[in-house]
Amino acid sequence: MNTIPSSGKRIISDIVIAPKKEITSQLFQGPAPSIKPPVSIARKKKKKKIVLFAAVIAAFLFGVGLFQAKLEVILSPKTTTAVAEKTIILSKNPADGGLIFKTVALEDSRGGAFNATEKKSQEIRAEGNVVIFNKSKAPQVLISSTRLESPEGKIFRIPRTVVVPGARLDGGKTTPGSIEVAVSADKPGKEYNIGLSDFTIPGFKDSPKYELVFARSKTEMLGGASGEQLVVGKSDRDKASAQIILKAQKEAVNLLKDKIPQSEFLLVPSADYAVLKENVNPPVGVAVSQNNNFDFMIDGEIRGTIVPRKALEELLLKDNAAATALNVSNLRITNLDDLKIALIGYKFDAETFTIKISGQMEIEAAIDNELIKNFIVKNEIYDASAMFDAFPGLSRAEIKVRPFWIKPFYRSFNAIPSRIDIILQ
Numbered sequence: 167m168n169t170i171p172s173s174g175k176r177i178i179s180d181i182v183i184a185p186k187k188e189i190t191s192q193l194f195q196g197p198a199p200s201i202k203p204p205v206s207i208a209r210k211k212k213k214k215k216i217v218l219f220a221a222v223i224a225a226f227l228f229g230v231g232l233f234q235a236k237l238e239v240i241l242s243p244k245t246t247t248a249v250a251e252k253t254i255i256l257s258k259n260p261a262d263g264g265l266i267f268k269t270v271a272l273e274d275s276r277g278g279a280f281n282a283t284e285k286k287s288q289e290i291r292a293e294g295n296v297v298i299f300n301k302s303k304a305p306q307v308l309i310s311s312t313r314l315e316s317p318e319g320k321i322f323r324i325p326r327t328v329v330v331p332g333a334r335l336d337g338g339k340t341t342p343g344s345i346e347v348a349v350s351a352d353k354p355g356k357e358y359n360i361g362l363s364d365f366t367i368p369g370f371k372d373s374p375k376y377e378l379v380f381a382r383s384k385t386e387m388l389g390g391a392s393g394e395q396l397v398v399g400k401s402d403r404d405k406a407s408a409q410i411i412l413k414a415q416k417e418a419v420n421l422l423k424d425k426i427p428q429s430e431f432l433l434v435p436s437a438d439y440a441v442l443k444e445n446v447n448p449p450v451g452v453a454v455s456q457n458n459n460f461d462f463m464i465d466g467e468i469r470g471t472i473v474p475r476k477a478l479e480e481l482l483l484k485d486n487a488a489a490t491a492l493n494v495s496n497l498r499i500t501n502l503d504d505l506k507i508a509l510i511g512y513k514f515d516a517e518t519f520t521i522k523i524s525g526q527m528e529i530e531a532a533i534d535n536e537l538i539k540n541f542i543v544k545n546e547i548y549d550a551s552a553m554f555d556a557f558p559g560l561s562r563a564e565i566k567v568r569p570f571w572i573k574p575f576y577r578s579f580n581a582i583p584s585r586i587d588i589i590l591q
Contacts, residue, residue: 235572236585239538239550242562243531243590248488250505250527254481256473257518265481267433267473269514270422274439276414277463280406282454284399290453291351292358292390294383296322296365300330300343301378314349314365314381321352322365322387330379347381351390358390395453398460403446406462414439414466422470431478431502433521435509436471469514475502482523489529494559496532501525531559535588543582548573562591 257264296314300306307329314322324347331343351358365381418437426432443465454460479499483489489497499505505525512519541547541556542565550563557563567573567583576583 235576235583236568236587237542237583238566238568238587238589239542240562240564240566240589240591241533241538241560243533243559244492244494244561245528245530246488246492248483248486248527248529249525250482251524252482253520253522254478255518255520256471259517262518264518265473265477267471268430270426270470270472272421272425272468273465274414274421274468275463275465276410277445277461278406278410279459280402280409280462282396282398282402282458282460284397284402285394286397286451286453287393288391288395288397288453289354290389290391290395291354292322292356292360292387293348293350294322294385294387295346295348296381297344297346297384298328298330298379298381301333301340302375303332305332305343306330306375306379308367308379313352313368315368316360316363316365318360320358320360321368322349322358323352324349346384349387351387354390355392356390358387360387362386389448389453391453396458397453398446398448398450400450402460403444403450403462406446406460407441407444407464410462410464411439411441411466414464414468418468418470421468422472426472429475430472431475433471433473433507433509434503435507436469436512436514438469438514440467440469440514442466471512471514478502482527483529492529492531492559494531496534496559497529498532499527500530501528533557533559533588533590538588539586542586546580546582548577548582 255262255264256267258267260266298308307327308324309327310325311323314324316322328345328347330345333340333342335341362383362385365383366376367379367381370376370379415438418439419432419434422432422437441464445461445463445465447461447463448454479497479502482499483497505523505527508522510520510522538553538557541553545552547553548565548567550565553563554560567576572583
């Protein structure tokens with residue numbers, strides 16, 4: 167323990183100096199070691215999950231890429247235009263040496279309800295059919311004009327003499343004899359237009375036959391009229407027929423094109439509608455029902471003539487300078503349907519006739535999609551420039567892999583995606 171003198175001042179002897187060795191060791195002593203806390207197990211698991219999730223996503227995207235992988239082949243064919251002005255002979259017989267043609271006929275029935283407009287003064291008796299029954303064992307003769315009476319007192323007559331068979335015994339059960347007969351009203355007028363009804367025979371009244379011989383409607387009694395009536399006129403029928411035929415003729419081209427194969431070409435001016443049978447109900451001159459309409463039906467045929475499309479194109483392109491300049495063997499006319507075609511000496515049943523075709527032709531090289539796909543797969547083509555020598559009809563070619571990032575995978579295995587889309591531009 168150091169003691170301070172009474173004077174209050176320290177003297178040198180009072181200060182204790184540390185040894186030099188200890189001071190030096192303190193000056194050059196390294197920093198105290200730091201203690202790192204241990205990584206928690208939870209953080210390690212979290213990192214593994216993130217890595218695993220990223221791997222799953224990458225695998226999923228790669229799988230989707232493989233599944234959706236495709237080759238887009240964008241092509242443009244060589245094109246040109248030229249004027250068409252040719253007359254071509256057509257024949258059904260190949261021996262004639264002309265362009266072969268065939269005829270097409272499609273069954274077509276159509277009709278509708280139309281308004282009757284003609285008025286006519288008429289006295290018409292209602293008509294219908296009845297079944298006359300005979301419960302007696304003996305046949306019953308009913309002479310012409312025999313009366314049948316409805317419960318309302320309306321009289322109808324049979325037009326001819328008939329014999330109603332007698333009843334017969336079937337398995338212990340008696341079955342009345344019967345016969346179906348047409349009848350007409352005793353007087354004209356719409357009041358005789360009645361529904362299904364029972365009828366008695368007034369001539370048998372007060373005799374046993376009155377209960378044994380009777381009749382029942384097979385059809386309603388219709389057509390009765392008196393005075394001025396609205397009837398189906400000839401002009402009404404002709405107007406209905408014209409409307410139906412006009413509509414059929416407008417639809418004929420599309421109906422024929424829907425039925426013929428793409429390899430055939432329809433000569434549009436040949437498309438027509440032929441009427442085979444007409445049916446007017448009620449007939450011309452007969453009064454119509456309360457709605458003032460009559461039904462008109464036509465059974466007919468949609469008719470036309472077709473030629474092989476390729477053969478027609480070859481004839482039009484033969485010796486054509488613009489087509490020859492393309493230096494392509496397989497050409498097609500893209501606007502063949504738009505060219506003007508005139509038929510000369512044509513009838514549906516003709517054996518030979520002539521067509522004249524004129525207009526501006528749009529010509530392009532024909533591209534066979536399947537042939538191009540096979541070429542790409544067989545030769546593992548990724549470079550579009552390799553296609554021009556194989557397909558001289560191309561003016562442009564471009565190949566793209568979709569999705570783009572899957573391309574290195576296929577290239578590394580010298581493979582082509584199984585899906586190849588041909589896009590023409």
